[in-house]
Amino acid sequence: MKVLVPVKRVVDYNVKVRVRADGSGVETAGVKMSMNPFDEIAVEEAIRLKEKGVAGEIIAASLGVAACAETLRTALAMGADRGILVETDVELQPLAVAKLLKALAEREGPRLIILGKQAIDDDMNATGQMLAALLGWPQGTFASRLVIDGDTATVTREVDGGLETVVLTLPAVVTTDLRLNEPRYASLPNIMKARRKPIETLTPAALAVDPAPRLALVSVAEPPRRQAGRKVGSVAELVQKLRTEAKVI
Amino acid sequence: MPVLVLLDHEGGAIKQPSRSAVAAASRLGEVHALIVGEAIGPAATAAARLPGVAKVLAAEDASLAHALAEPLADLLVALAPGYTHLLAAATAAGKNVMPRAAALLDVQPISDIAGVVDADTFIRPIYAGNALATVRSRDACKVITVRAASFDPVPTEGGAAPVERIGAPAAAHGARFVSAELSKTERPELTAARVVISGGRGMQSGENFKLLEPIADRLGAAIGASRAAVDAGFVPNDFQVGQTGKVVAPDLYVAVGISGAIQHLAGMKDSKVIVAINKDGEAPIFQVADYGLVADLFAALPELARELEKSP
Ligand SMILES: Cc1cc2nc3c(=O)[nH]c(=O)nc-3n(C[C@H](O)[C@H](O)[C@H](O)COP(=O)(O)OP(=O)(O)OC[C@H]3O[C@@H](n4cnc5c(N)ncnc54)[C@H](O)[C@@H]3O)c2cc1C
Numbered sequence: 058m059k060v061l062v063p064v065k066r067v068v069d070y071n072v073k074v075r076v077r078a079d080g081s082g083v084e085t086a087g088v089k090m091s092m093n094p095f096d097e098i099a100v101e102e103a104i105r106l107k108e109k110g111v112a113g114e115i116i117a118a119s120l121g122v123a124a125c126a127e128t129l130r131t132a133l134a135m136g137a138d139r140g141i142l143v144e145t146d147v148e149l150q151p152l153a154v155a156k157l158l159k160a161l162a163e164r165e166g167p168r169l170i171i172l173g174k175q176a177i178d179d180d181m182n183a184t185g186q187m188l189a190a191l192l193g194w195p196q197g198t199f200a201s202r203l204v205i206d207g208d209t210a211t212v213t214r215e216v217d218g219g220l221e222t223v224v225l226t227l228p229a230v231v232t233t234d235l236r237l238n239e240p241r242y243a244s245l246p247n248i249m250k251a252r253r254k255p256i257e258t259l260t261p262a263a264l265a266v267d268p269a270p271r272l273a274l275v276s277v278a279e280p281p282r283r284q285a286g287r288k289v290g291s292v293a294e295l296v297q298k299l300r301t302e303a304k305v306i
Numbered sequence: 307m308p309v310l311v312l313l314d315h316e317g318g319a320i321k322q323p324s325r326s327a328v329a330a331a332s333r334l335g336e337v338h339a340l341i342v343g344e345a346i347g348p349a350a351t352a353a354a355r356l357p358g359v360a361k362v363l364a365a366e367d368a369s370l371a372h373a374l375a376e377p378l379a380d381l382l383v384a385l386a387p388g389y390t391h392l393l394a395a396a397t398a399a400g401k402n403v404m405p406r407a408a409a410l411l412d413v414q415p416i417s418d419i420a421g422v423v424d425a426d427t428f429i430r431p432i433y434a435g436n437a438l439a440t441v442r443s444r445d446a447c448k449v450i451t452v453r454a455a456s457f458d459p460v461p462t463e464g465g466a467a468p469v470e471r472i473g474a475p476a477a478a479h480g481a482r483f484v485s486a487e488l489s490k491t492e493r494p495e496l497t498a499a500r501v502v503i504s505g506g507r508g509m510q511s512g513e514n515f516k517l518l519e520p521i522a523d524r525l526g527a528a529i530g531a532s533r534a535a536v537d538a539g540f541v542p543n544d545f546q547v548g549q550t551g552k553v554v555a556p557d558l559y560v561a562v563g564i565s566g567a568i569q570h571l572a573g574m575k576d577s578k579v580i581v582a583i584n585k586d587g588e589a590p591i592f593q594v595a596d597y598g599l600v601a602d603l604f605a606a607l608p609e610l611a612r613e614l615e616k617s618p
């Protein structure tokens with residue numbers, strides 16, 4: 058069973074992003090970029106399925122600027138078998154990503170596609186659901202447990218009230234939540250090995266997809282800053298302030 | 307054309323985040339509400355009473371009992387031609403189904419809006435709330451999830467809309483509900499509570515979360531947690547507040563033994579008043595806290611419980 062894992066190149070989660078002064082976006086120049094943390098979890102899950110003998114080949118795909126090849130190298134160093142870069146300078150939104158991934162899925166024939174639940178830059182939480190829709194496949198979103206058994210995937214989902222379990226008939230789309238697994242670090246030998254693993258480069262045109270964004274970015278602003286408050290000296294003072302000053306209790 | 311809001315319901319009541327979605331939808335046009343599931347009579351009645359709702363569509367079908375995204379998206383797609391906007395609260399259920407429906411409509415969804423500028427233009431947080439993007443949609447039908455904490459919910463009473471029964475599509479698309487393991491609590495829900503008290507890694511164990519209980523009892527608070535506390539197994543996943551957990555904006559948020567990582571702040575920094583209790587005076591949480599107490603939580607929490615017992 059082939060597994061496709063889309064991995065997005067995003068601003069590293071430790072970076073405190075700054076809004077550009079002209080409101081045109083956030084500053085990404087010279088900022089550390091990494092694989093979206095949820096996608097690391099997706100790669101890890103695919104590797105574990107392979108180690109269990111459930112998955113065969115693992116294909117990582119990244120869509121965007123040429124530098125996404127670095128993100129693919131990370132996936133390959135973790136243990137993916139090969140990479141596909143769909144290269145474009147166009148800003149890709151989830152609808153376009155889902156269409157491109159659908160085209161890749163039709164070309165590669167995976168039985169399982171594991172995505173992150175959310176990219177930590179656009180915070181859309183949409184692509185996996187959209188891809189499942191376009192393929193007409195069932196979806197298991199926000200997965201904290203995944204068991205493949207023959208033709209089915211049993212997915213435990215993190216929902217607002219707790220956990221929910223669904224059974225999907227393969228082929229299916231799964232999106233990862235934080236507690237699905239703890240991704241491994243790539244070892245130095247594996248990083249070296251990954252350099253020799255193949256990365257194919259395609260374009261949206263080659264996949265016959267129009268990647269143009271549907272949402273126009275009007276502006277980006279800094280959120281209202283909170284006034285730093287003050288320290289209180291004791292629990293009694295805290296309670297007194299909450300009662301008489303803030304009047305919230 | 308009107309706008310359609312998919313409502314989450316439980317025990318015959320409309321969930322508070324969905325009442326916030328109705329508030330957002332009211333800014334866009336005449337609101338129709340959609341209720342799906344099994345035995346939905348009471349929920350449809352409750353939806354009809356929401357102020358601002360002009361009509362309730364009720365789709366009762368076993369296939370919709372657990373709000374599986376596959377049949378529900380098909381239903382939304384079938385209804386879409388009559389509406390300019392499809393909305394739902396950005397809850398687990400809303401986030402699961404709305405993008406699926408959007409893709410079938412060839413629409414780019416607008417996730418987690420925190421503001422309405424006009425019928426095409428919306429404000430949404432990006433980068434864990436470190437930036438607010440204003441985006442304009444060019445799609446004919448807009449598919450939207452609403453950040454409940456950013457819109458005051460409409461009241462539960464005041465409207466009197468007619469209820470129309472509608473059919474449901476049959477296709478299941480290879481997904482089947484098996485079971486749910488839902489946390490039971492007498493406390494208010496995190497996303498609806500006026501006061502939230504959250505514990506972090508500093509709590510050290512699930513057992514120690516009991517220290518929060520007398521305080522939560524006294525304040526009528528919901529109990530939340532940081533990711534670290536959830537990952538460590540102190541509390542269930544649905545306690546998580548943050549970028550990838552729940553977003554809350556209560557009148558009072560008390561963070562105990564939480565350092566204040568941006569991913570946590572993303573879920574609570576719009577709270578009216580923030581209190582932090584942390585033994586590390588340099589913890590970033592103090593940069594957003596209105597009242598900071600540098601103290602060992604194991605001493606501070608019992609003292610806080612005692613202090614609250616005293617009448618003012
Ligand atoms: C993709 C991604 C998504 C994430 N999403 C979320 C999210 O949604 N929500 C979230 O919370 N995090 C999220 N995180 C994790 C986040 O980055 C932090 O790791 C996490 O919030 C830390 O939790 P914490 O503050 O409880 O733990 P720590 O950072 O370890 O802080 C513990 C604090 O407790 C204090 N402390 C310890 N002992 C005591 C004591 N006895 N008395 C008083 N204080 C004490 C310490 O001084 C310290 O400040 C995410 C991370 C990633 C990468």
Ligand SMILES: Nc1ncnc2c1ncn2[C@@H]1O[C@H](COP(=O)(O)O)[C@@H](O)[C@H]1O
Nearest residue numbers: 063064120172173175176181182183184
């Ligand atoms: N440009 C991209 N390249 C590869 N994968 C992507 C891309 N954009 C989104 N994804 C995948 O879709 C998931 C959800 O992203 P989003 O819907 O943008 O929050 C991510 O975790 C990735 O797995």
